[in-house]
Amino acid sequence: MASKIEKIYMALIAMEKDGGTDVSPSILVITFLYLVAVLSVPLYAPQKLIWLAAYPIIASEVYGIGYSRILYRSLWILPLLAIIGMFNPILDHTEAFRINGLLISRGWVSFISILLRGVLALQAVVIMVTLTGFLGVFNLMMRLGFPKVLCTQLLLTYRYLFVIMEEAINMKRARDSRGYGRKSYPLGMWGRFIGQLLIRSTQRSIRIHRAMKARGFSGVFPLVSIKGWDKKAWITFFGWIIVIVLLRFVDFSYYFKALIRN
């Protein structure tokens, strides 16, 4: 049976392998703009984020990925965000507003804001990676003039993550096969496990890097084929920019209310 770490590993690999179907440089810029839009929303105005939430939905449907997949892949970050945002409701009790007399503090408002912000940002990134694969993202960054060495570093760091996971899977299998169905291990054993894992994955990374050098790798990752900025790329590019700017700056609720009133 696949362990949790194997499942994560498979999901990451699948995500990466599916990518590359539509590697157009515009997606990187669009995603970046969207992130700026999301992060620039004031902390105490999470209602403005609601409209920006439309982008991942529209984009995932337009690109045929399906929003449920994106949602599923982005929710794992919630606990992490909850830890980051946890202190806001604890520390900040000043009143933000009341719902039927129930006091909602600014702390809770900013907490919600952090959760939403994180999930939305991640969704946009997941859409991009689903479209291009991580390799595609790094290649696009290079295309757009990011320093090649930096991109290669990022890419290698990212690959290192896989190496660690592969080694962990192997070690876990080896351990379980001799563990006679044992489910938990003493703390000291975990310490040794992690130490061993780091040594093994470092050794393996050295060998991988060596094999890369043997095939002419000189510190800069070779570009995979990427589409240029053709007419279609420009059109989608401006289309998305307009959508994002509208979602960020126009208060649709105002028009909705007006519509309902009429």
Place this chain on the structure above:
Amino acid sequence: MSHHFVRYTDVHYRYNDGTEALRGVSLEIKHGERVALLGLNGSGKSTLMLLTDALFYPTSGEVNVGDVPVTEKTASMIRRSVGFVFQDPEDMLFMPTIYDDVAFGPRNMQLPEEEVMRRAENALTLVGLKNMGEKASYQLSGGQRRSAAIASVLSMEPDILLLDEPSANLDGKARKNLIEILNKYEHTIILATHDLDLAAKICHRAVVLEEGRVKLDSPIESLISNSELLKEMSL
């Protein structure tokens, strides 16, 4: 590098922990020769190959590929003409798909993308992975991974081919296919292996290493047919 000979002159190599892996290897391998590198576990075969591909440098002595001494300065030039299939295919496959792995070398050589594609597809076909390019390495069997690693080097069309234990994990069919590929190969082959039968089917010359020294250098025929000698070489 018009003449792709490989020459080792009194090569010593010591690992960081003090292990003397090579203790004075001298050899000359001419262009087009096919040499089997034999010897027990830990006798220094892999180390010698790493030195040949400018991945390690001799602690003392000299390695020459063609007229070029193997040094840090000449490394990238050396690696262009020397192809190296590592002992462990896991170390060679790290891209999202097998195709990307096989195209990695040619892309590093900055060949045009059509040429990259031609070479990658050609190499994949050669090793019998024609329609497997889009798979991720974890989706392949151990033997297929081995074949993919071999393809990732064949696509570079090297003048000197180093293979470290290439038949491990291969089934009968894939092994036969490998022998066929290598026998068609016109350039120099250095093959480290414990598979004597494979060595005999591909190579003309046998070099036996023992504790980092050359213990025997002879035509492979005379080694294989001499059971006394085989025993003496612990093969």
